[in-house]
Amino acid sequence: MSLKILAISNVNIAVLEKSMKRKGFDVVEIQGYNVWQQVLLDESSPLYKAQPDVALLLLDGTELFEDYSAEFEQFVNNIAAVICKAANAMRSVKFLVSDIDIIPSSIKPLKNDMKERVCEQIWTRKLKEISDKYSNIYVFPLKEVVESIGRDNFYSKKMWYLSSDRLSFSASKILTEKVSQLIRFFEKTRKKCLVLDLDNTLWGGLIGEDGIEGIILSEHKEGARYYDFQKRIKEIKETGVILAICSKNNMEEVETAFKHSSMVLHKNDFAVIKANWEEKYKNIKEIANELNIGLDSIVYIDDNPVEREKVKLQLPMLTVPDFPEDTENLSSFAKEIYNKYFYIFDLFEEDKKRTEMYNQNRQREEAKSLYNNLDDYLKSLEMVMKIKIADEADVPRISQLTQKTNQFNLTTIRYAENQILDLIKSDDYILFVGSVTDKYGDNGKCVLVIIRKRDDQESEIETFLMSCRVMGRKIETAMLQFIEKYLMQHGVKSLTARYIQTQKNTPVAMFYENHGYSIISTNENEKIYRKELKQKIPWQKDNFVDVIFQNKY
Amino acid sequence: MKNNDYGKKFMEIIAEILEIPLEEINLDSCREDIEQWDSLAHVQMIAAIDQEFGISIPFECIDNIKTLRDLYNFIDKSVKQND
Numbered sequence: 001m002s003l004k005i006l007a008i009s010n011v012n013i014a015v016l017e018k019s020m021k022r023k024g025f026d027v028v029e030i031q032g033y034n035v036w037q038q039v040l041l042d043e044s045s046p047l048y049k050a051q052p053d054v055a056l057l058l059l060d061g062t063e064l065f066e067d068y069s070a071e072f073e074q075f076v077n078n079i080a081a082v083i084c085k086a087a088n089a090m091r092s093v094k095f096l097v098s099d100i101d102i103i104p105s106s107i108k109p110l111k112n113d114m115k116e117r118v119c120e121q122i123w124t125r126k127l128k129e130i131s132d133k134y135s136n137i138y139v140f141p142l143k144e145v146v147e148s149i150g151r152d153n154f155y156s157k158k159m160w161y162l163s164s165d166r167l168s169f170s171a172s173k174i175l176t177e178k179v180s181q182l183i184r185f186f187e188k189t190r191k192k193c194l195v196l197d198l199d200n201t202l203w204g205g206l207i208g209e210d211g212i213e214g215i216i217l218s219e220h221k222e223g224a225r226y227y228d229f230q231k232r233i234k235e236i237k238e239t240g241v242i243l244a245i246c247s248k249n250n251m252e253e254v255e256t257a258f259k260h261s262s263m264v265l266h267k268n269d270f271a272v273i274k275a276n277w278e279e280k281y282k283n284i285k286e287i288a289n290e291l292n293i294g295l296d297s298i299v300y301i302d303d304n305p306v307e308r309e310k311v312k313l314q315l316p317m318l319t320v321p322d323f324p325e326d327t328e329n330l331s332s333f334a335k336e337i338y339n340k341y342f343y344i345f346d347l348f349e350e351d352k353k354r355t356e357m358y359n360q361n362r363q364r365e366e367a368k369s370l371y372n373n374l375d376d377y378l379k380s381l382e383m384v385m386k387i388k389i390a391d392e393a394d395v396p397r398i399s400q401l402t403q404k405t406n407q408f409n410l411t412t413i414r415y416a417e418n419q420i421l422d423l424i425k426s427d428d429y430i431l432f433v434g435s436v437t438d439k440y441g442d443n444g445k446c447v448l449v450i451i452r453k454r455d456d457q458e459s460e461i462e463t464f465l466m467s468c469r470v471m472g473r474k475i476e477t478a479m480l481q482f483i484e485k486y487l488m489q490h491g492v493k494s495l496t497a498r499y500i501q502t503q504k505n506t507p508v509a510m511f512y513e514n515h516g517y518s519i520i521s522t523n524e525n526e527k528i529y530r531k532e533l534k535q536k537i538p539w540q541k542d543n544f545v546d547v548i549f550q551n552k553y
Numbered sequence: 554m555k556n557n558d559y560g561k562k563f564m565e566i567i568a569e570i571l572e573i574p575l576e577e578i579n580l581d582s583c584r585e586d587i588e589q590w591d592s593l594a595h596v597q598m599i600a601a602i603d604q605e606f607g608i609s610i611p612f613e614c615i616d617n618i619k620t621l622r623d624l625y626n627f628i629d630k631s632v633k634q635n636d
Contacts, residue, residue: 014593022572158600162615163593169566169601 240351
């Protein structure tokens with residue numbers, strides 16, 4: 001199904017619309033000229049009626065400046081309020097709002113008020129503010145496109161004087177490409193892990209032969225090609241991508257390389273390091289296993305075309321981009337990799353810390369081997385779970401959890417952000433979120449339970465899920481016991497629950513059986529359970545997780 | 554760029570704007586026969602040719618362009634001038 005998009009502008013954008021149609025978008029038409037503010041305001045406008053997947057607000061700064069420069073700040077505040085109102089009324093519509101470019105009038109003294117630049121900044125600041133506030137408002141980087149192709153190429157005087165459309169032929173094409181690239185990412189799941197080769201990839205030369213003195217890596221001149229590349233990789237990591245190394249080298253030599261004074265990436269930036277002489281595809285497979293991710297969520301970068309081909313042949317689901325032929329393009333290559341495979345709209349705390357979390361997990365695994373039995377190990381973790389009743393601030397993360405969690409997910413119901421918001425506001429639902437910390441670190445919000453109240457005495461567990469990074473630590477038991485206790489205290493006498501089988505959630509097929517629930521009916525892929533919540537359940541003393549409830553009982 | 558390279562680039566731009574396969578147009582194609590050659594496409598073609606070939610088709614000539622050859626002549630003229 002094609003995506004429905006509605007483009008709003010204060011100038012004519014018929015050419016852009018045409019070019020978006022050609023790209024396969026279902027473009028909602030707006031009748032009339034210069035009706036953009038009404039479209040945002042009026043609840044009977046095409047925007048409200050069609051509720052498109054994406055509303056693109058592309059503003060021509062020069063026109064805005066002509067019309068409103070006298071009271072620009074006032075105008076910006078008003079229009080921001082209008083956008084917020086629309087974004088709030090339609091949470092499922094993603095608003096892509098452009099920043100602005102104002103063509104400065106050149107007929108003025110060199111010393112002047114710089115008002116065009118000031119107005120651009122007023123708009124940018126406001127835009128940032130509202131996009132921080134609303135999870136469905138995003139900044140569309142129009143100014144960046146103007147800057148990269150140049151103003152003279154971006155605008156066409158002929159188009160402007162002939163049809164009130166400012167965009168040149170190439171600008172329309174680039175904008176369409178940019179919009180469709182962004183929109184594709186709304187639909188696509190980003191890759192999770194970037195696996196990197198070392199020699200001639202993160203530095204020039206071979207560490208095993210040239211040694212730490214000999215490899216090409218420096219902050220300036222030739223070595224800066226690799227230095228800059230590493231900086232970009234580090235930025236990619238900071239958007240929540242896991243890094244790993246797969247290199248034909250000896251581990252000792254790799255350790256030496258990390259001591260290089262211009263090395264941007266450090267050993268602990270990588271969740272897994274495979275430096276040995278095994279076939280690369282075997283190492284990559286092991287990386288996937290250790291991180292518990294699919295091969296299809298890995299991107300592999302290697303300068304050697306022979307290695308790339310071998311890996312592709314063995315692991316066809318892997319993404320293996322071509323390495324740039326001219327190494328001066330390494331930094332832009334990294335940007336391209338990010339744009340293509342790792343683009344992200346919004347970053348949660350949980351994303352930023354991903355590699356750290358995997359590193360902590362490795363420490364946990366190492367600690368585990370020191371204990372003879374699981375219980376002693378779990379006790380040693382000193383786990384604390386903070387549980388809270390979800391509020392509006394939790395909406396994006398909750399939706400993300402329901403979208404991404406496959407293994408420990410009893411019903412695998414996916415919820416969009418606006419659906420979660422509705423549930424939070426509803427009196428029939430309570431949503432509990434648990435965040436877990438232990439002595440190795442913070443796992444963030446990783447457990448979610450959605451309870452539907454059927455009546456005063458009966459409730460249903462509609463969703464019970466847990467992020468796979470905290471699986472196997474009996475956290476789920478602590479959560480379920482907490483839920484039962486909470487509901488009992490609120491007069492609930494019986495609790496129903498469901499397990500809906502998917503291809504990935506068989507590890508939790510017996511979850512409810514193991515926690516004292518009895519099956520009341522089964523269908524082909526579904527089991528329905530009930531548990532009577534008696535006043536005197538022999539509460540299993542919870543030995544592993546300290547539960548702290550952040551709301552009032 | 555050789556003259557026939559200009560011709561190829563010209564046809565590609567026109568085909569893209571008119572959303573017609575390349576093989577269905579030639580220099581004798583005229584405005585009356587091509588449904589997609591509406592006023593928006595007309596303006597778009599002229600602006601694109603201006604930009605892509607670094608020429609400036611005078612405003613006053615715009616209404617006189619009836620065939621692709623009329624349009625191409627502006628490129629041809631500028632190429633010959635530069636030779």
